[in-house]
Amino acid sequence: MMVLKPGRRPGPSLTRDSILDAARHLFGERGFDATTIRDIAALADVDPAMVHHHFGSKDKLFTAALGAPIDPREHIEAVLTGPDDSMGERLLETMLAIWDSPIGIAGVALLRTSIQHEWGAKLLREFVLMRALTPIMQHLGLPEEEARWRTGLLATQISGVILMRFVIKLDPIATASRADLVAAMAPNVQRYLTGLLPVREF
């Protein structure tokens, strides 16, 4: 338990918490793009300079609001570097390597929150779209509607392997080597990325 010493003001951590609360609310309601630092500061009733002071940037505030242990954007380069027709393999390898590391424990907590709370689900949608998958689609240069469809399909496969390997711990998915999993799943992920999909009216 934290004991407040006489003369020490509880300001900074309360300010930080109210900024995080406001950020979760607005990112969840409006999405990442339509939310400004100024809006968040206004809702938290603090000066925008305080938001910059505590979190540095909107990107970093978003990651903090979500409780995400890493920013996927920092890992996306490893996925994009190389031939497009083996991107599925690199995406799986990069993503599973992160989740297999100690960071994965925080990831499981994040996934549990997203599934339990509506604001968590909203933030995860933004996170999945903005951070992890949209840069890949931009790299592939697809039309927007097709990119959203492929992104969604990718999310079904990637979220499912995370759920089964790290949360539900279904054998042999939980105990398989990463190499075996990547080899077995890469063609499926690749099909969602660049393969032929049935014609769909958008």
Add this chain to the structure above:
Amino acid sequence: MMVLKPGRRPGPSLTRDSILDAARHLFGERGFDATTIRDIAALADVDPAMVHHHFGSKDKLFTAALGAPIDPREHIEAVLTGPDDSMGERLLETMLAIWDSPIGIAGVALLRTSIQHEWGAKLLREFVLMRALTPIMQHLGLPEEEARWRTGLLATQISGVILMRFVIKLDPIATASRADLVAAMAPNVQRYLTGLLPVREF
């Protein structure tokens, strides 16, 4: 709030609850096959006849313990009937039709419980394996280790589409027609069922 009338004994519903608690504990610990009605009755401190009286069979007790709104075994025939090379399509169509119906609401609650509680995760593992996917693998006549591997891979894809469509509600997966989703995903599901997978040492 339930008010107990004088003279009315609270016995039956307490008995039912203690049987359910014991069932969750033992199914979770030992799995479906290794758990007997007799074990559950002993742990709940009731006569085995009471278990049969309240739940009818071990199958029905398992479904009740999990809080599952349906028993997938009753729907498996629709998946197994037809050519093996279009089984992926029938599996997706059958599964999504159930989740798109009002039953899906109870399904989401079940998935939330499984993700939140360790006993829920254990029961879901049993449920996925015993109920939904094992009969399909038996039908395909695969060696046990390969069947478990394919079952696990299937579970990653199927759980992921359920998570994105019904829990996280990621667009366009949440809003797509069932026909579009089945068409886009069926080849991936089919590959896990009967397609060529990389050699793996079991």
